[in-house]
Ligand SMILES: Nc1ncnc2c1ncn2[C@@H]1O[C@H](COP(=O)(O)OP(=O)(O)OP(=O)(O)O)[C@@H](O)[C@H]1O
């Protein structure tokens with residue numbers, strides 16, 4: 001597909017521009033955090049007990065937390081944690097889920113049956129509950145939280161990829177490739193994967209938001225990121241006890257989570273429009 | 285070149301919530317014919333009569349349930365997977381829907397180059413251009429994607445890809461049914477000249493006898509998994525003997541308003557489900573010559589009415 | 604004979620990502636009461652857009668100008684409310700793929716009765732009776748079909764259901780957009796015969812869209828040939844086949860397979876051009892063997908070359924001394 005077409009389609013929709021801008025902004029914030037944050041050392045955890053629980057002011061636009069740290073700086077640094085978590089969870093889940101799904105769908109038979117049974121087991125649990133169980137087993141910490149989330153997540157991609165592979169393998173171009181004697185793995189790579197992946201990518205984009213949300217939930221329950229790492233979920237969790245008198249403490253990190261989740265959803269919609277060949281033919 | 289002997293392909297049909305195998309759908313049931321070198325065998329019949337299944341089983345894209353297929357005296361149906369791969373380049377297939385037979389994510393160049401790369405050819409670029417030219421396309425098409433081409437152009441690309449490995453035998457599965465009549469004419473002419481130049485052998489599948497006439501040397505008429513009439517082009521068109529063949533012939537529109545076929549109602553009913561075909565002669569519920577007690581009691585044999593002209597009807601030659 | 608539908612200077616443009624597609628370029632045609640009018644042309648010539656314009660069903664990126672007079676009234680000036688009454692009641696349409704117009708999740712019964720109740724204002728019992736009568740009229744076993752889902756029917760049966768629904772309110776114009784293109788020739792034959800029978804019985808006019816002049820020869824009274832958004836020739840069917848004037852019409856005629864003999868097919872070269880940058884003047888000129896200078900400069904008008912036989916081509920007059 002020509003790039004200019006993709007861009008045209010992308011920029012046709014105001015909401016997708018909004019989603020994309022927010023994500024770009026978040027990435028920039030994450031990269032430039034040391035420059036943007038007024039108090040980088042506080043963001044990384046250094047207490048500042050003289051200024052505990054100050055309301056928003058020019059000095060601390062988002063106020064300060066129970067250890068006197070600048071909430072704005074910690075929210076800015078939290079962007080890094082969130083994006084890393086969102087991206088790693090989804091990437092890991094894709095890495096496990098998609099190949100399994102494609103293989104199950106393309107080869108069918110016993111292979112398919114086995115893979116489907118395994119995903120069934122995983123999918124029988126409510127998603128967060130499973131992540132919780134795994135995180136409890138693995139122990140606290142960010143890496144373990146990422147692993148736990150990815151392990152509870154990949155079966156969705158397996159399902160999606162398998163369904164796509166099943167429908168794509170029926171297409172005549174796949175049969176034509178078989179008729180030419182093309183090797184199975186090449187058929188999978190060249191024909192099945194590229195034509196199955198679009199809905200998976202769309203889903204994955206949207207899932208980044210959900211992954212960040214679930215990681216926040218784990219942090220909230222004390223199983224995820226550990227203090228003093230700057231993390232939105234952790235901040236909401238610690239701040240909830242102060243909510244009534246010191247609202248700014250949990251509200252700003254909460255808002256950050258909310259906006260990020262929405263932005264990834266908007267971006268997912270945009271990606272869908274850009275990569276779906278059927279929509280490509282649609283007119284203004 | 286191609287000899288098909290008692291070919292059978294049954295599909296298991298599952299029903300109910302336990303997905304138990306309950307029935308066999310006999311898509312191809314005891315079909316035999318031969319195609320000589322450089323010849324075109326036209327296979328016609330309505331949708332669901334088993335034409336495509338026959339074509340695919342011959343290429344072993346489906347595993348046959350029974351029967352044998354010989355290609356240059358090699359029994360294809362007995363080959364192992366590796367042996368089959370070695371012979372694959374010699375037999376190719378073209379599909380009905382030009383768009384879905386091309387991978388939308390690959391450029392035309394990559395589509396045609398794929399088989400060449402698989403078999404380690406050299407000078408792939410030159411060969412692709414040569415193939416594009418052979419099917420009436422040019423270099424500028426190479427960079428495009430399938431959805432930037434028209435249906436007729438896509439069909440040419442599919443033909444170029446099929447020709448890449450210098451095949452000897454092509455299965456053409458309704459290669460023009462999805463095209464306009466004007467593009468159909470272009471593609472038919474192309475297939476015709478390619479056959480003459482390269483000495484190809486075709487199995488040409490269609491539901492329209494009128495189209496088959498342009499390419500075929502011999503014609504087989506299929507109904508619910510069986511061949512019901514087979515003969516040379518002239519035998520089938522000038523002296524159609526099976527009532528089904530006659531029905532197919534009289535349903536082709538005649539491009540002459542003065543000859544507007546006054547014969548109405550020549551087409552009776554629709555093809556029934558192959559899951560439970562009618563008893564006796566499978567055509568009997570739609571046959572204007574149906575004799576109760578005969579046609580629904582016993583399946584007719586395929587009889588050779590004249591040299592090379594076979595008909596499967598109790599009253600072959602009498603109607 | 605009286606005019607039922609007159610299309611005058613119809614222009615349709617589509618705004619697209621790649622520019623403005625000038626899809627209909629001044630279409631003129633008339634459909635008389637009680638006739639079958641065939642509209643032929645290759646894919647992408649604008650046949651379906653013409654049909655959709657009549658029903659005002661074009662997508663929102665379309666810009667329309669011209670006149671479409673139906674029983675003397677300009678459809679392009681009707682309100683959406685008035686159009687809703689005309690669609691399905693006065694003018695019905697059936698498409699190539701009946702599956703796209705039937706909802707796979709509902710039984711035929713529910714879908715037919717909805718339409719009948721909406722258009723006829725009948726209550727449910729009467730609507731079922733009416734539906735049965737219609738299904739019998741199109742040669743279907745009414746009770747079984749009513750209780751089937753669309754996928755349980757064959758392509759031919761689905762098209763019959765669509766015809767039955769289209770007839771439910773006794774329209775005066777039936778538009779059939781390639782109704783048999785997706786069907787076997789045998790089923791095509793049945794459906795065409797059915798449309799003719801019903802037309803004689805119910806006395807409506809038919810606009811039959813097809814790319815196959817063989818189909819036209821079988822059923823149409825008059826034919827309009829369309830190329831890249833223009834009507835290039837109109838004549839009675841016999842006249843058109845005996846005396847085709849326009850080079851495009853001749854091209855189309857030379858590619859129709861004839862079951863009676865094997866004459867060589869002489870296809871036109873090239874294909875329908877992009878309508879975003881259509882060829883200047885006569886849009887057919889890049890494919891025409893008789894092209895002259897003037898053909899590139901100005902669009903030839905549709906003139907009445909002999910009584911009832913119209914053609915738009917400089918070979919038959921027009922501004923030759925330019
Ligand atoms: N993979 C399959 N599994 C089960 N049934 C099948 C399969 N492929 C084909 N069939 C059935 O076998 C019968 C013959 O099918 P086939 O595709 O060979 O018909 P055809 O003559 O080519 O018809 P068409 O004109 O629709 O292409 C049909 O009833 C079809 O539904």
Ligand SMILES: Nc1ncnc2c1ncn2[C@@H]1O[C@H](COP(=O)(O)OP(=O)(O)O)[C@@H](O)[C@H]1O
Pocket residue numbers: 283617618619624626644645646647648649650651652653662664878
């Ligand atoms: N909604 C649309 N937007 C832009 N172009 C369109 C739209 N609908 C149809 N077209 C274009 O209009 C032309 C005529 O289309 P159509 O009437 O469907 O052709 P036909 O029915 O003769 O095959 C084609 O080039 C087609 O791509």
Ligand code: SF4
Pocket residue numbers: 526527528565566567568569571572573574575579584596597598599600
């Ligand atoms: S055997 Fe009987 S029913 Fe069958 S085709 Fe012959 S006459 Fe018709």
Ligand code: SF4
Pocket residue numbers: 849850851885886887888889891892893894895898903915916917918
């Ligand atoms: S006007 Fe000119 S280009 Fe157009 S059809 Fe006539 S001769 Fe050909």
Ligand SMILES: [Mg+2]
Pocket residue numbers: 335336337457
């Ligand atoms: Mg088929």
Ligand SMILES: [Mg+2]
Pocket residue numbers: 650651780781
């Ligand atoms: Mg159309």
